[in-house]
Structures are given as structure tokens and as C-alpha cells.
Amino acid sequence: MPEGIIVIGENLSYILGGLWVTVAVxxxxxxxxxxxxxxxxxxxxxxxxxxxRIVGVYVWFFRGIPLLVLLFIFYFGLLSALEIDLSPFTVxxxxxxxxxxxxxxxxxxxxxxxxxxGQFKAARSLGMSDTRxxxxxxxxxxxxxxxxxxxxxYTIIMKDSAVTYALGVTEILxxxxxxxxxxxxxxxxxILAGCIFLVLTYIGTKLLQxxxxxxxxxxxxx
Amino acid sequence: xxxxxxxxxQEVAPELxxxxxxxxxxxxxxxxxxxxxxxxxxxLRVYGSPGLKGFAGIYxxxxxxxxxxxxxxxxxxxxxxxxxxxxxxAASVIGFxxxxxxxxxxxxxxxxxxxxxxxxxxxxxxGFSHTRAIFSILLPQAVRRALPGCGNELIYxxxxxxxxxxxxxxxxxxxxxxxxxxxxxxxxxxxIVGAIYLLLVSVVSVGLNYLEDRIxxxxxxRPKI
Numbered sequence: 001m002p003e004g005i006i007v008i009g010e011n012l013s014y015i016l017g018g019l020w021v022t023v024a025v026x027x028x029x030x031x032x033x034x035x036x037x038x039x040x041x042x043x044x045x046x047x048x049x050x051x052x053r054i055v056g057v058y059v060w061f062f063r064g065i066p067l068l069v070l071l072f073i074f075y076f077g078l079l080s081a082l083e084i085d086l087s088p089f090t091v092x093x094x095x096x097x098x099x100x101x102x103x104x105x106x107x108x109x110x111x112x113x114x115x116x117x118g119q120f121k122a123a124r125s126l127g128m129s130d131t132r133x134x135x136x137x138x139x140x141x142x143x144x145x146x147x148x149x150x151x152x153x154y155t156i157i158m159k160d161s162a163v164t165y166a167l168g169v170t171e172i173l174x175x176x177x178x179x180x181x182x183x184x185x186x187x188x189x190x191i192l193a194g195c196i197f198l199v200l201t202y203i204g205t206k207l208l209q210x211x212x213x214x215x216x217x218x219x220x221x222x
Numbered sequence: 223x224x225x226x227x228x229x230x231x232q233e234v235a236p237e238l239x240x241x242x243x244x245x246x247x248x249x250x251x252x253x254x255x256x257x258x259x260x261x262x263x264x265x266l267r268v269y270g271s272p273g274l275k276g277f278a279g280i281y282x283x284x285x286x287x288x289x290x291x292x293x294x295x296x297x298x299x300x301x302x303x304x305x306x307x308x309x310x311x312a313a314s315v316i317g318f319x320x321x322x323x324x325x326x327x328x329x330x331x332x333x334x335x336x337x338x339x340x341x342x343x344x345x346x347x348x349g350f351s352h353t354r355a356i357f358s359i360l361l362p363q364a365v366r367r368a369l370p371g372c373g374n375e376l377i378y379x380x381x382x383x384x385x386x387x388x389x390x391x392x393x394x395x396x397x398x399x400x401x402x403x404x405x406x407x408x409x410x411x412x413x414i415v416g417a418i419y420l421l422l423v424s425v426v427s428v429g430l431n432y433l434e435d436r437i438x439x440x441x442x443x444r445p446k447i
Contacts, residue, residue: 066381066419068384076412077412159289
């Protein structure tokens, strides 16, 4: 045990060096997932039947295939087939972003559908166009309602980001593995890695909770 | 085209089917153990003594908070340093069960808490002991209510079973990876692997919907998600 603690002390700064990679992957994937997921949700709720079907298939596809397999399809399969050169880091963000967009679209869709239909009709009756009603009436409410769902999605993506190590992205787990192989203190090093992820998810969910309180409209209980 | 199909049929299919079988061997025990752990931990969190509640809470915190891949590494690479050696298969099943159990326990806990308090009191009043009331009255209802969540968790488990490859347990993804490296056909083989998972997930979710309808108690309204 003391040996493990010494090794942790000596290598903590090296492992924490991966923090920025993890944060960048998670941040990139979540923002991409939000942008794309928002469009998908709007397509699924307000689109015509064809668009609804396309979104449905997209969501089914990205929710049904394991992250590891998608990473392999994109990195080893698609990139060489299309002769594009992207770093594992970029591919990880794109793949995690695509998966997250499928999940986030369902969070946002649920939020939009949970709003009373009268909101949209009232906006139309005040002379707002469809687009304006969606942008200024529906989305400000729906996005607020989505925050608890996002907190969940954030913890999932944070933990899944460890899998990007399979492509050689030097995030926290990859660096932990380097240290563990060098020092033979696998047990304590992986406990440390797990605790770093635990702290990251904790901080993130707390921040999102604070955001939820901050943007709450006082007196408006949905 | 014909050659491709022949190649897939003769070289790829037998290997992938062996891999799929291995995946199923990973998934089924993990799902069963995960559900059992989930029921025990979930019940302890609601009805346990303060000490057991604390233990269950810490269990859930760590097994839900650590990434699954880190947990697998801990079992497979970490335990040998303290003298416990696990095969890749055993490490994967243990890792999946413990992690899945933590998630399942949250669904069970939610379902138990959603059952009205009067149920427990009524059971007491007709002479049930605390334990019997929980097992015969509350859990049968809670498990039914938790089924949509638990089913979702099973779907996650199917997808996360691919991580067993990272601790050298050669299942579907592992077989696919070996084949892809050997034949140098990455795109084709990984797409087939992905399609198999997609099929598996779709079949299981249809089965779960059917199961939900089958075990519903008539007259008890069931929120449809």
C-alpha cells in the first residue's frame, strides 16, 4: 500500500496531464452532440414523415452499435476507404459526438413534446411564424427542461471517453496505463484513474445543477 | 461481388458466429448477476439498516462513477498485484455484473420508492414480517415497475460487452478485429460486426416490450415510455 501511494504521488502530474485531453474530447463531443441533436430533435418533431423516419433510423443506428465498434468502423474503416487523414483525437470527438447527438436528440424531443401544445398555437395566433415560434417560445423552455437529461448524458460521455484510449488518444486512462505498466502498481493506479473520473463527473453534474437553478424562470413551474 | 460474398460466407461468418457466441456467454451471466445484485443493493438502499444503506450507497457511487473500462482494468490488471488472478472471461463477467448491478439498483430503488407506503403497512397489519413483506409484496411490484429501466440497462450491457476485447477476452468485437487485421478488410468486417450488434439490440428490445406486456398485472396502470 505505501508503495502504491508513493507511485501515485510521483506520477500524479503525468496522469493529470491527460485531463485536458479528456476534457477536450468530452467538451467537443457534447457540443457537437448538442448542435446536431437539436437539429435532429426539431426534424423528428416538426419535420415531415420522411424526415421523421430518417431521424428515427439515425437514432436507432447510433444507439445500437457499441462505441468501440463505431470507433473501429470510423478510424480503421472509413478513413482509409475515403483516404482521409484524421488524428485519433478528432475521430474520437466525431464518433462520440455522433453517438451523443442520437441520445441528446431524444432528450430534447422529450422536452419539446412535454410542453403543452397551446404554447405553439398561442405563438402562432400572435402572428409569429413557425420558425419564430420554435426559436423564441418552444426552444427556450425545452432547452431548460433538457438540463437534467444533459447531466446524465454528460456523465455517460465522460465515462465513455475512456474508451477512446483504444485508438491511442492519450487521455487519463491511457496515461494511467503507461504508468501502471512501468511501475507494476496497476491496482492503485487504476483506482486513482477511476477517482479522477468520479471527481470530473461530480464537478460537471454540480455545475449543470447550478445552471439549472440559474436559468430557472421564477414562478414558472412546468 | 460474388467473390466477396463467398469470402464472407467461408472466412468471416464462422469466426464471427464463434465470437457472437462468446459475447452471449458474457452477456447472459452478467445480466442475471447484475439484476440480482441490483435487486439486493436497491432493496438495501431503501429498507436496509443505516450501516447497510451506507454500504449500498458507496457501492453505487463507485461502480457507477468509475468508467467501465477502468473497472475492467482494475479486475484484470489490478487484482493480480494483490495475488488474485482472473481469466479475461472471469474478469469481464465480474466487471460487467458489478457495474450493471449498480445501475440496476437505481431502477429498483426508484421503483421501490414509488410504491405507496400503505402497501407495507397493510402487509404488516395482516401479520407479514418486514422481510416477507418486502419479498412477497413490494419487490414483485417494484421489479415490474423497474422493467423498462432494467431492460435499457440490458441493452447497454450488450453494447458494453464489446469492452471485454480490451482485456483480451476475444468475443465478437475481438474476432472482428483479428479478422480485419488478418484480411486487411477493416470497413467491411467492422460494418458486419456493427450490424450484428444492431440486430442483437433490436431483437432484445422487441423481446423486452413483449415481456413487459406479459408480466403486467391487469388493472395496474403501467406508464408507457
